[in-house]
Amino acid sequence: MASVNPPRGMRDFLPAEKARRERVLAVIRERYRAHGFDEIETPVVEEYSRLHAGIGGDNEKLAYNVLKRGLDADAVRAAADDPASLTDLGLRYDLTVPLARFYATNRGQLPSVFRSIQIAPVWRAERPQKGRYRQFVQCDIDIIGDGSARAEAELVVATLDTLDALGLEGGSVRINDRRVLDWMLDTFGFGAEERPGVLITIDKLDKIGPEGIxxxxRERGATASAVDAFEAFLRRPMTLEYHPYGERQIRKALPADAPDEIVAHLVGIGAAAAAARASAGLATDAGSLSLSKGDDVPLVFDPFLVRGMGYYTGTIFELAHPSVDYSLGGGGRYDGMIGRFLGQDVPAVGFSIGFERIVDLVAEQTDAAAPAVVLVHDRDVSEADLLALKGALVRQGSRVRLEQRTKNLKALLERAASDGYTAFATVAPGTTAATLEVKPLS
Amino acid sequence: MASVNPPRGMRDFLPAEKARRERVLAVIRERYRAHGFDEIETPVVEEYSRLHAGIGGDNEKLAYNVLKRGLDADAVRAAADDPASLTDLGLRYDLTVPLARFYATNRGQLPSVFRSIQIAPVWRAERPQKGRYRQFVQCDIDIIGDGSARAEAELVVATLDTLDALGLEGGSVRINDRRVLDWMLDTFGFGAEERPGVLITIDKLDKIGPEGIxxxxRERGATASAVDAFEAFLRRPMTLEYHPYGERQIRKALPADAPDEIVAHLVGIGAAAAAARASAGLATDAGSLSLSKGDDVPLVFDPFLVRGMGYYTGTIFELAHPSVDYSLGGGGRYDGMIGRFLGQDVPAVGFSIGFERIVDLVAEQTDAAAPAVVLVHDRDVSEADLLALKGALVRQGSRVRLEQRTKNLKALLERAASDGYTAFATVAPGTTAATLEVKPLS
Incomplete structure (x- = not known):
């Protein structure tokens, strides 16, 4: 036991960081709840067979598996050729597989359209690197049982509102539809079997540009005529006007004759989201709702948005913010998956915000509401006097920490300030409520 | 995959129950923080060697262990005679072992007296039974680095205040000291080696009474003369006046000549706790603090309180509440343990409240503060109109859920009410802000 570090790739959270995380979580919870989502919780472990049913994609390989209890030597020996027999449970690697299992278990007690919030850690045995941890918090909202564009709009609106409430105004959502990609690639002439590989390449558009794609x-050996058609499309004489968002702009960004049904779904999301965010209020406008214009909603249609996970079946989105060049979350429609453990199809769409990234962006702030006082006391103040002073301040609504005076008072106060304390007072024998002087911690 | 239940002995939390748990947690967090405790978080898994270093007591045997990644057939075969070699990590079975590891890792960044809050799940592979689960939340506060009676007093005061804030007024704390038990058993004449067994028997006093003990x-074959002395003490002609709490009462409840140091520590806890809870306030009393009497603090000295865990070295306590006949929490001083991974002694004392039991006692309550409205809409209301109405209500501060009208409107509204919704309105095509009628959900 030479090292006393947390397990490899995992983190301790000290008071200041933990307080910051809880503050961000409280805002996310409150905002998502306001938008009609309900928080649920599932156990941290799920049965091995469910975690390895094929819906977890590449993450299944990264699962931490739990050793069966009470294995004897024979059972271990027999497992040499079948390591999976050593385990019956695993730590979840995402919140979507548990949600599918939860829905199958509890659907009788849930509303017909179920809007869930899950905020919880997941585990992946990945190679640790800067900013990537083996335990991290995911923060998902999902709408199960609604196949209409309204569901996507509710997710987008709730997510942008939450980002605003965290002080991260100016977020926007890039949006596309897997069926758009399928149809486009078919139109260009890519065969069904080569499309997954083509999508992996297209996913790099931001990094390597159209020429690189x-x-x-060509290098991959994709159907030459299809690549030519694609190249011609990418080079067509127009600026891609991804924004403002509307039917005209969506059609303009696509090859001619895009399927009406898919375009209508994309347009519907924008219209509903714009209506939800329109500035008319019930209280201020006694007549009918007068909405501000649709281009008010920060939706950006991006026909080349791909997203990695294989399980998406329709809409896909990605959350962007001007302060960073990486995505702050994303999601999409995955109609085939939630019903998997039920043996029936259930429409579902989800949005996962990148909690670990967002928590780093949210500005430091102390709880201005509650004063927090450090009582720095001499060694010989009686226990009863000290706790009486503390008790009185707590009853007044303060947060109070006791600290015995040390030689380096400045260091002591600096640490308290970094833990969110805002004031201090010194306590000597004989200090009473009347003589206690509370001073601000500068 | 015939069953879709959560893993054996583990629970899903549906929206109403999850909301209740989060509400209780928020109160606990806020109160403990006010009393100067700071929340920390450690990873859910710890290294196997640390979880099995002997400080977890019987819980070590109940640990869920995590299979090493990338084991080949030879490694598995070799593990037949050494099953521990299959695992490198385990799920924590308590919050004390992780706290000891956390303190060793981070002590340079912590105040010299560190008051921690930990609220987190733990896992034990116990036989599931009513009210006992394999994953459950523990809720611990600990004070590390203070050996004085003030530390115990701070724990007691913070815990009782938290119970009050949860609406569970009237809680009390039974208190004893492991050194009192040791000294008493020595006084009666029990040998050092037989004392652990004797304590196991004394722990049953509530259940089997003095005669049973x-x-x-005698049945156990404990030293006969010691049992006689113990019996005489139990039958002495007096009513045990455990309360009010003070030196006279503590001495009266013990054999003659109890050690001054231990009695003084017990008395000091009561005096400091009483001072903290005394009704004098800084704001209301400009002169010196005038304290109400010490018997105001609901501390009960119980010389036969034992508590199971072997690691306690001094004070032990147990939290009681008039509404239930089981304990709502407990704790004690364990000076030897926190420094274990550091190789040095560090005084420490902790109090763990039984979150799972407390959450069942806390009264149902809706968030009266925020109105929560269900919009029951016809199928043919446009997505944009519906989200505009929802958006306006959300901006006004309501929580809003959309529900498509079903034949059984009553059932729909009842479910919404059980999820905490307080009002509803019906939305037909053409319904506007002006015509929306929000009615209370009775």
């Missing part, structure tokens, strides 16, 4: 596709 | 000790 075309070069990589 | 004496009979069991």
């Amino acid at each position: 075309v070069a990589e596709l | 004496v009979a069991e000790l």
Whole structure:
């Protein structure tokens, strides 16, 4: 036991950081709840067979598995050729597999359209690297049982509102539909079997640009005529006007004759989201709702948005913010998956915000509401006097920490300030409520 | 995959129950923070060697262990005679072992007296039974680095205040000291080696009474003269006046000549706790603090309180509440343990409240503060109109859920009410802000 570090790739949270995380979580919870989502919780472990049913994608390989209890030597020996027989449970690697299991278990007690919040840690045995941990918090909202564009709009609106409430105004959502990608690739002439590989390449558009994409596709040996058609489309003489968002802009960003049904779904999301965010209020406008214009909603149609996970079946989105060049979350529609453990199809769409990234962006702030006082006391103050002073301040609504005076008072106060304390007072024998001087911690 | 239940002995939390748990947690967090405790978080898993270092007591045997990643057939075969070699990590079975590891890792960044809050799940592979689960939340506060009676007093005061804030007024704390038990058993004449067994018997006093205790000790073959002395003490002609709490009462409840140091520590806890809870306030009393009497603090000295865990070295306590006949929590001083991974002694004392029991006692309550409205809409209301109405209500501060009208409107509204919704309105095509009628959900 030479090292006393937390397990590899995992973190301790000290008071200041933990307080910050809880503050961010409280805002997220409150905002999502306001938008009609209800928080649920599932156990941290799920049965091995469910975690390895194929819906977890590549993450299944990264699962931490739990050793069966009470294995004897024979059972261990027999497991040499079948390591899976050593385990019956695993730590969840995402919140979607548990949600599918939860829905199958409890659907009789849930509303017909169920809007869930899950905020919880997940575990992946990945190679640790800067900013990537083996235990991290995911923060998902999902709408199960609604196949309409309203569901996507509710997710987008609730997420942007939450980002605003965290002080991260100016977020926007890039949006696309897997069926758009499928149809486009079919139109260009890519065969069904080569499309997954083509999508992996297209996913790099932000990094390697149109020329890079075309070069990589040729290198890959994709159908030459299809690559030519794709290249011609990418080079067509127009600026892609991704924004403002509306039917005209969506059609303009696509090859001719995009399927009406898919375009209508994309348009419907924008219209509903814009209506939800329109500035008219019930209280201020006694007549009918007068909405501000649809381009008010920060939705950006991006026909080349791909997203990695294989399980998406329709809409996909990604959350962007001007302060960073990486995504702050994303999600999409995955109609096939939630019903998997039920043996029936259930429409579902989800949005996962990147909690670990967001918590780093949220500005430091102390709880201005509650004063927090450090009582710095001499060694010989009686226990009863000290606790009487503390008790009185607590009853007044303060947060109070006792600290015995040390030689380096400055260091002591600096640490208290970094833990969110805002004031201090010194206590000597004989200090009473009347003589206690509470001073601000600068 | 025939069953879709959560893993054996573990629970899903549906929206109403999850909301209740989060509400209780928020109160606990806020109160403990006010009393100067700071929340920390450690990873859910710890290294196997640390979880099995002997400080977890019987719980070590109940640990869920995590299978090493990338084991090959040879490694598995070799593990037949050494099953521990299959695992490198385990799920924590308590919050004390992780706290000891956390303190060793981070002590340089912590105040010299560190008051921690930990609220987190633990796992034990116990036989599931009514009210006992394999994953449950523990809720611990600990003070590390203070050996004085003030530390115990701070724990007691913070815990009782938290119970009050949860609406569970009238709680009380039974208190004893392991050194009192040791000294008493020595006084009666029990040998050092037989004392652990004797304590196990004494721990049953509530259940089997003094006669039962004496009979069991004789049956066990405990030193006969010691059992006689113990019996005489139990039968002495006095009513045990455990309360009010003070030196006279403590001495009266013990054999003659109890050690001054231990009695003084017990008396000091009561005096400091009483001072903290005294009704004098800084704001209301400009002169010196005038304290109400010490018997105001609901401390009960119980010389036969034992508590199971072997690691306690001094004070032990147990939290009682008039509404239930089981304990709502407990704790004690364990000076030897926190420094274990550091190789040095560090005084420490902790109090763990039984979150799972407390959450069942806390009265149902809706968030009266925020109105919560269900919008029951016809199928053909446009997505944009519906989200505009929802958006306006959310901006006004309501929580809003959309529900499509079903034949059984009553059932729909009852479910919404059980999820904490307080009002509803019906939305037909053409319903506007002006015509929306929000009615209370009775």
